[in-house]
Amino acid sequence: MYEFNYHKASSVSDAEQALRNASDGKIVAGGQTLLPTLKQRLASPSDLIDLGGCSELCGISVDGDTVTIGAMTTHAMVANSAEVQSAIPALAGLASNIGDAQVRNLGTIGGSIANNDPAADYPAACLGLGAVIVTDKREIVADDFFTGLFETALDEHEIITAIRFPKPEKACYQKFPNPASRYALVGVMVAKMSSGVRVAVTGAGADGVFRVDAFESALDGSFSASSLDIEMVHLPDLLEDIHGSPGYRENLIRVMGKRAVEACG
Amino acid sequence: MAGNQEFDADRAQDFRVVGTRPARPDGMDKVTGKARFGADMNMPGQLIGKILRSPHPHARIKSIDASEALAMPGVKAVVTAEDFNADAKDRDVLTNIMARDKALYEGHAVAAVAATSRIKAQQALKRIKVNYEILPHVTDVDAAMQPDAPILHDDMFTQGLDEKPAKPSNINARHEFGHGDVEKGFAQADIVIERDFKTAATHQGYIEPHACVANVGADGMSELWVCTQGHFHVRSQCASLLGMDVSRLRVTASEIGGGFGGKTTVFIEPVALALSRKAGRPVKLVMTREEVFKASGPTASSSMRVKIGVKKDGTITAGEASLNYQGGAFPGAPADFGAMSAFACYDLENVKAVAFDVVTNRPKGAAYRAPGAPMSVFAVESVVDELAKEIGMDPFDLRLKNAARDGSKSSYGPKFGKIGLVACLEAAKAHPHYAAPLGPNQGRGVASGFWFNFGGETCSNLNVNEDGTITLAVGTPDIGGSRASMCIMVAEELEVPYERVRAIVADTSALGFNDTTEGSRVTFSSGMALIKAARKAKEEMCKRAAMMWDIPAEAVYWAEGAAHPSGPNAGDFEPMTIEEIAGSAAKTGGPIAGHHEYNADGAGVSFGTHIVDTEVDPETGYVKILRYTVVQDAGKAIHPDYVEGQFQGGAVQGIGWALNEEYIYGEDGRLQNATFLDYRLPVASDLPMIDTVIVEVPNPGHPYGVRGVGETGIVPPLAALANSVSAAAGVRLTDLPMSPPKVLKAIGATKLAAE
Structure with a gap:
């Protein structure tokens, strides 16, 4: 690690102030990606602003058809929340399969989506369920939030405070884990919303999480696995690495998508 | 491979300790974090070593300039191939631990630094200037065998052929085993299947990376603490690579976090010694996981x-x-x-x-x-x-x-x-x-x-302590539970409780040469040595009891952890326990011990x-x-x-x-x-x-x-x-x-x- 200044923020405004005052500040929201990066000296921020003390950012509430999850809520809390399990079981299930127990006890939903790792699970949940990302400045719909590999619509000093998920009629997330890292080689969230079906894919896109229009319209027509035996037109460029070719990933998108539809019942 | 007929079928009928499952002696230390692994050792005044590695899979090293690195504050020594004994016995190991004329793989060591901190050592590596001439490379086995493949060693002529080949190649040797006439055999077959297969190289994947601390004194007396499967082998290799007498180097094996064969040779150990010799201070060297993958010894x-x-x-x-x-x-x-x-x-x-x-x-x-x-x-x-x-x-x-x-x-x-x-x-x-x-x-x-x-060279000691407990000194690092099995075998032989026996892995100054823990040899070889050592100790204890009873030694036998007179004719004595015999040892001739050294056969x-x-x-x-x-x-x-x-x-x-x-x-x-x-x-x-x-x-x-x-x-x-x-x-x-x-x-x- 290189040297840095450490701030333990007591509130979001406190954190925002510290971020403004720093020459190159970074928010710590669980630190499951940031800390290993620092340890390997791959980043050298001037200041770390830890949101761990901002209790206002932590917690889960259900209001009618909306589940609101505070940005600093850990994966374990989402996975074990009776409210989430009842309102959006697919989301609780997704959280329960992120990383390992240690990661789930420290990593947070806000940290995950702000980082926007192309193989992370939560971006698929946000995009697939049509979530709204609430920040200290505004509200951003998921379709506008994830802008590229490790890139988001967040401004320089903007802090995520909560994520609002609309309750789907039904939804399921299916992940094929990378045999080595256990990140998603491909993860597919299928959600039947009142407004129509949404299908979001993580792990496969060369520019990060994306929606599969062809699948969505097919499922809008008939919500059955066999509807997905169609050509996936307009797919973005897919990732190629030592664990899978674009062709292998494309196959997984279909297979995981069909399994998600089947599991929706 | 025949070995002697050692097995005693009658004895095997009534084992009392062998075959039981007592608690492992290293278990508590490992689960509480008390066990000391390679990287857990620190010496006063120690420096941290880091190794500069080739980024190229194949390159000629035209020059190395370390002057800028050496001028940095906190940098105490830089070593290159010149700092090792060019006449070392094993030239391949010499060239592997530090590249000489060519870097032969990505990760091949080309120089090393010792500095007062890890960060300073890492910074110094960046200031060592190596001038490489990049050469074509080959990593696939079939490609390497092609006649037009890039050649790694100009002096490699395939061994095991009827005639020495005219040209060097990447094929070091041809081996053949078998008997009969396979063509005749295939002609007799109703069905013949022939298939091609491939397997990838894999790594042993031990969780503990290679780690050591070397300390070379001004008088040349040296110590090495190291995570290894064979500290005697480390000693002989390092002594040869550094050109020093074996007696000057004392090697202590740390607790080991996995080896599986991968810790049977040296990588960083001679480098740490060379740095320490040059800097005049202890040097600690620990591989990163990336170094373990790129520069230790994966499989074929x-x-x-x-x-x-x-x-x-x-x-x-x-x-x-x-x-x-x-x-x-x-x-x-x-x-x-x-x-x-x-x-x-x-x-x-x-x-x-x-x-x-x-x-x-x-x-x-x-x-x-x-x-x-x-x-x-x-x-x-x-x-x-x-x-x-x-x-x-x-x-x-x-x-x-x-x-x-x-x-x-x-x-x-x-x-x-x-x-x-x-x-x-x-x-x-x-x-x-x-x-x-x-x-x-x-x-x-x-x-x-x-x-x-495998059997191999083995030397083990058994000491009967003054209270009748037993301490075993073995020269084979415990990678799979051998301390427990040594204690079981000695407890069986001496007929004492398992808890009364403790085995330690002794350093190289305490025992004669021991082959490395490899070839599944330790429970067999060190075990047999200790069974024989226990038999000597038993014989000695019978002698001591006989002396105190004033009867002939032949009239005493050992059972239940005690000496017994062989019958009424021998004398009417209560059995004399191992505790009593050990407690009186000073009066009967001094300490009681057993040892055995041999080249074990019959594995x-x-x-x-x-x-x-x-x-x-x-x-x-x-x-x-x-x-x-x-x-x-x-x-x-x-x-x-x-x-x-x-x-x-x-x-x-x-x-x-x-x-x-x-x-x-x-x-x-x-x-x-x-x-x-x-x-x-x-x-x-x-x-x-x-x-x-x-x-x-x-x-x-x-x-x-x-x-x-x-x-x-x-x-x-x-x-x-x-x-x-x-x-x-x-x-x-x-x-x-x-x-x-x-x-x-x-x-x-x-x-x-x-x-």
Whole structure:
């Protein structure tokens, strides 16, 4: 690690102030990606602003058809929340399969989506369920939030405070884990919303999480696995690495998508 | 390999401690964090060493300029090849630990720095200027054997040919084993199957990276603390590489966090010593995981062809194997062991195995659990499986019909003594696992495996302490529970409780030379040495009791941890306990000890048979292991928990090799996956409980019948998995690892062919 200044923020405004005052500040929201990066000296921020003390950012509430999850809520809390399990079981299930127990006890939903790792699970949940990302400045719909590999619509000093998920009629997330890292080689969230079906894919896109229009319209027509035996037109460029070719990933998108539809019942 | 007849069948009838499962002596220290591993040692005033490594897979080193690094504050020494003994005995090791004229693989050490902190040492590495002339490289074994391949060593002329070749090549040696006439055998066969196979290089994957602390005194008296499987071997190699007397170097083996063969040689140890000698201060050197992957000793990758002929009645008429193994940038790929092991499970009239030891621009391989055997046995056992299906015979029946038995002439030359292959095959066939039903997309695979086992130079001490407890000094680092099994064997022999015996791994100054902990040799060799040492101590204690009773020593015998007069004629004395004898030792001649030193012979070979069920996801190619059973001959299981652990550990490493693990090189000759995020070891959540069956066919060469158990377990899994996956997927898999994309592609190809 290189040297840095450490701030333990007591509130979001406190954190925002510290971020403004720093020459190159970074928010710590669980630190499951940031800390290993620092340890390997791959980043050298001037200041770390830890949101761990901002209790206002932590917690889960259900209001009618909306589940609101505070940005600093850990994966374990989402996975074990009776409210989430009842309102959006697919989301609780997704959280329960992120990383390992240690990661789930420290990593947070806000940290995950702000980082926007192309193989992370939560971006698929946000995009697939049509979530709204609430920040200290505004509200951003998921379709506008994830802008590229490790890139988001967040401004320089903007802090995520909560994520609002609309309750789907039904939804399921299916992940094929990378045999080595256990990140998603491909993860597919299928959600039947009142407004129509949404299908979001993580792990496969060369520019990060994306929606599969062809699948969505097919499922809008008939919500059955066999509807997905169609050509996936307009797919973005897919990732190629030592664990899978674009062709292998494309196959997984279909297979995981069909399994998600089947599991929706 | 015959050894003496040591086994005592009567004695084996009434073992009291052998075969029990007492608590392991290192357990508490390990779970509480008290155990000291390689990196846990620190010395006053120590410097931190770091190694500069070649980024190129093959390059001539034209010059190295370390002047800027040396001028940095906190930098105390820089060493290069010039700082080692150019006349060292093992030139390949000399050149591997520090490149001389050429860097031969990505990660090859070219210089090293010692500084007052890790950060300063790392910064100094960046200031060492190395002028490289980049050369063409080759990392694939078949490509390296081509006539136009880039040549690594201008002075490498293939050995083992009838005539010395005119030109140098990357083929270091050709080995051939076998007997009979394979062509005649194939002509007698009803069915002949010939297949090509490939396996990837894998790493032993020990969780503890290499680590050491070296301290060379101004008078040349030196100490080395190191994580190793063989500190005596480290001492002799380092003394040679540094040009110093063996007596000046005292090596202490730390607790070890896994080795599996990978810690049987030196990498950083001579470098730490050279830095310490130059800086005049202790130097600590610890590898990063990336360095472990790129610059320690992974196993060979292979490219193989196997051909086997069989009659319709199941008689194998001939077996032939051609094996190409690359073992990195220096000679020593275990191709010879591969050739010797390939057909060891079979009693064949006609058999021939030819193997080539090939060099490539990869790190120099080290031993890995039964080095060389898993690959060739994978190929042979795959073809045997296919032949069984072809002639409609149960795969166990085909194996039993052709199995090596007591007295069979082995495929590599010697006659087998008493062996347990048939017992393993029969136990596996009778196991409920073999009769369990299978569902759709599921398949069952079986395979056998073999390992030679080793004896070797051994020197152990036993001291009877003044309170009658026992301390054992052994020279073989404990990598698989040997301290517990040593204590059990001595407790058995002296008839004292296990808790009264403590074994420690002594440093190199305390004992004569001991071969490394390798070849599954320790429970056999150090164990036999301690049994003999205990017998000497017993004899001495009987003498002491006789002296105190004033009767002849021959009239005293040992039982229940005490000396007894042999009968009323000898005298009417209460038994004299070990505590009483030890407590009076000062009056009867001083301390009581036993020791034994020898070059152990008679390590019995070991066979095993595995059964595995898998389910293949036909849409993704993912392989799930449903059930796994290991059946293996242990001769005699001294501490059955540890024996089962060895069986399970071998199986798990073989599973990783079969399904996931792989050194992946790019076109640029660089390793693409030098991290555990990209190189997948199997973990507990990937696996079912591995069932074990301990077969005990006593080894005549050991007093208690022990055979080594550490290595055989990794030999069958590659083939067992390939046979299981092939059955589940409906297509023969011959290329490891069977990663999901590869399995899916194979399934897709069959589907296309069917359409």
